[in-house]
Amino acid sequence: MFSMSTVMRNFEMSSQLQDMIRLVRSRQLAQALLISAKSDQQTDIVAKLARAMLCEETGGDNCRCRSCAAGVNSHPDYSECLPSPRTIGKEAVSAAVAGLASGPLWAPMKVVVFRPAEALSREAETFLLKHLEEPPPYVYYLLLTQNPEAIIATIRSRCQHWRFTAATADADGIDLWQQLQSEPLTTDRVEQAAYWVRQRYRQTQSLAWLRAWETVQDVYRQLEANGNEELARAQLLRVWPRR
Ligand SMILES: [Zn+2]
Structure with missing residues (x-):
């Protein structure tokens, strides 16, 4: 099925x-x-x-x-x-x-x-x-x-x-959410989050996901410029849509 x-x-x-x-x-x-x-x-x-x-x-x-x-x-x-x-x-x-x-x-x-x-x-x-x-x-x-x-x-x-992994399944989203909360916030992980969030936005057309997508991109730029990881994480978790 x-x-x-x-x-x-x-x-x-x-x-x-x-x-x-x-x-x-x-x-x-x-x-x-x-x-x-x-x-x-x-x-x-x-x-x-x-x-x-x-x-x-x-x-x-x-x-x-x-x-x-x-x-x-x-x-x-x-x-x-x-x-x-x-x-x-x-x-x-x-x-x-x-x-x-x-x-x-x-x-x-x-x-x-x-x-x-x-x-x-x-x-x-x-x-x-x-x-x-x-x-x-x-x-x-x-x-x-x-x-x-x-x-x-x-x-x-x-x-x-x-x-091909960061597709759209809910299970991937839950994994990602857990990783973003507890694991090192590498640019690679944030890039994966950006891809996933963009897919969510395309599917739902919801403003909450659009805002999350913009924030993920902002966080990515901060990390690339050696910004503070914990501040970036807090920013990301604040806008991540929860169901
Ligand atoms: Zn051939």
Whole structure:
């Protein structure tokens, strides 16, 4: 059975994914992508996005080019860096990067997926960071995570960040509300709040959510300028609409 929040989540997901695929086709997608999504969404996102990236023709759903016919998992220009058993170590990242030294065989680009990116060891993250900074022009890194806060800030800031998790379900809102009350108020968390609040405003058209959205943006600017975290938090909690 579909709940409304599931429907909204899928809608959000497909529209964001379509945005990404459009950017692939116009060659405007960043080469280092951090994708925040729940584990079950990640599979779908990777399958569709990687297919579009590897396609040799139109990228349409019915395309039967060599790359689309082969499928992502047996494509020579696609690789995945997975945990073994729990962490992705420096050696694994090094091996993945070594495979990127020569250009793509079939596709316009080479795609390497790190999943889940929060499994990267600190050493692996530091090693990967150097490669994210200056990738060969045909290399695209996809880092998938359920928990972007667990990834070092230097990697996060180097990646274009796409969020599929902060969608619209009430459960996400309750989580966010709890985090805003008790956890460190990082710019990343406030950015997530801004995204969520904006969705709420779009759905409800309520002035309370509009005011919250404006406040979240204001708080974000304050934190960026090293403003006082507790004052910012109080400001945010004061305007957050409660039901
Ligand atoms: Zn194709």
